[in-house]
Amino acid sequence: MNTISAQSQEDQDLLRGLLNADSRKIRTMYDLALPSVIDWVKNNQGTEADARDVFQEALLALYRRMKQKDFALSCSLKSYIRIICRNLWLSRLRKQQRVELKAPEDWATVQLDAAMVHQTERSEREQLFLERFDALGENCQKILRWFFDKVPMATIAERLNTSESYIKKRKFICKEKLIKSIREDGRFRELQ
Amino acid sequence: MSKQQEYEQIERYLDKQMSVEERARFEARLAQEEALRQEVQLQRELAEVLAGEEVHELRTRIKEVDEVWKASSGRPSKPSRSIFSIRSIIGIAALLAIGIFTYTFLQPGTKDASELYAQHYEPYQLLLEDRSTSPGQPNAQDLQQAIRAYQQANYPEAARLFAALQQQAPDNPTYAFYAALCALSTGQSQQAIDELSRLQSGDHLLVEQSRWYLALAHLQAENVTAAKAVLSQIENGQYKYQQAQRLLKEWE
Secondary structure (H helix, E strand, O other): OOOEEEHHHHHHHHHHHHHHHHHHHHHHHHHHHHHHHHHHHHOOOHHHHHHHHHHHHHHHHHHHHHHHOOOOOOOHHHHHHHHHHHHHHHHHHOOOOOOOOOOOHHHHHOOHHHHHHHHHHHHHHHHHHHHHHHHOEEEEEHHHHHHOOOOOOOHHHHHHOHHHHHHHHHHHHHHHHHHHHHOHHHHHHOOO | OOHHHHHHHHHHHHOOOOOOOHHHHHHHHHOOOOOHHHHHHHHHHHHHHOOOOOHHHHHHHHHHHOOOOOOOHOOOOOHHHHOOOOOHHHHHHHHHHHHHHHHHOOOOOOOOHHHHHHHHHOOOOOOOOOOOOOOOOOOOHHHHHHHHHHHOHHHHHHHHHHEEEEEEEEOHHHHHHHHHHHHHOOOOOOHHHHHHHHHHOOOOOOOOHHHHHHHHHHOOOOOOOHHHHHOOOOOOOOOOOHHHHHHHHHOO
């Protein structure tokens, strides 16, 4: 298990809470950082909904980063989340060629490590995959989740009370549908 | 080669299940075919993004919190001291004491339903506190009172207040959910089972939570067969799926 450290016990608890998908800690992170992210995104050509999207993406990116390898937070968690959000929003604006950003000075002093920067860069592509996945039907989602988790086809068939050959066929159909919808999404080419 | 066969070949390649010869042939194709390279890359990424039930669980939790946060118009939640009120602490301590006693003096592995219930039950974290409480709403004051009673572990009073809210808004699954939890906390197993059973379908945010607490309600009613049936419906990645799997294993 990777080591997670932060400057304060409170931030450390919140990071652990994120790793454990603890709703209460996630809510605290919302209260802590989202209002300032909303203000900033609104000041930079976005809406509250944009800010909430970016915030969710940032939490997932932070989770992925902590799962990758040891993670040491060298500033407050609030500042760290805000800078991830800033980078994500900046990236979106760049793609839309609207890049005049007004960042508060204290935000600019926070540095993300290379792994976090990489995770942030991947994040948009990941979000696209997840969005397209969410648009699949419930059974397709189940089959693909189990398939990607290496659950044997026979077990999936048993769980869904059907035959293994049917599940193999369904898995192919679902995966093809997912890949097709990703490729057809206008954002896919931009994110290559 | 059909598209399906090609997909299966890519999957075998990514899972390192190809023989040396097959792998060499496939890599030779990869070196020459740009479209195949792109397909492999996309499928590799998909596997990385979609694998891991924890990620799906985290996304579900984040979406729930986001919904609640949005509904509360971003008003910060109150400090959660009430979740650990004196009564809650006494209750938890009592449960722990029962747990330690049974673990120490009774044989592990022969736990009965009520022990398992005591071991696994914990009050649901109250995310409701800021929701739907804008001053203009007719039920805002009632909701505040219900929340306060729930947070103070005054479950009989909370049950009465949530039942009243349910009457005002029969389609609100959240009120029904908390009413059911209050019933469970006061030992009204059948009432909790009835309420939670009704919440098993429908498009609302508490379906998964309702399933877990329905299983606990069956345990409280000492109906292990029904509890097992409900637990087996809790799929990977859903609320409390790891605990559900552990419980099911105990009975194997």
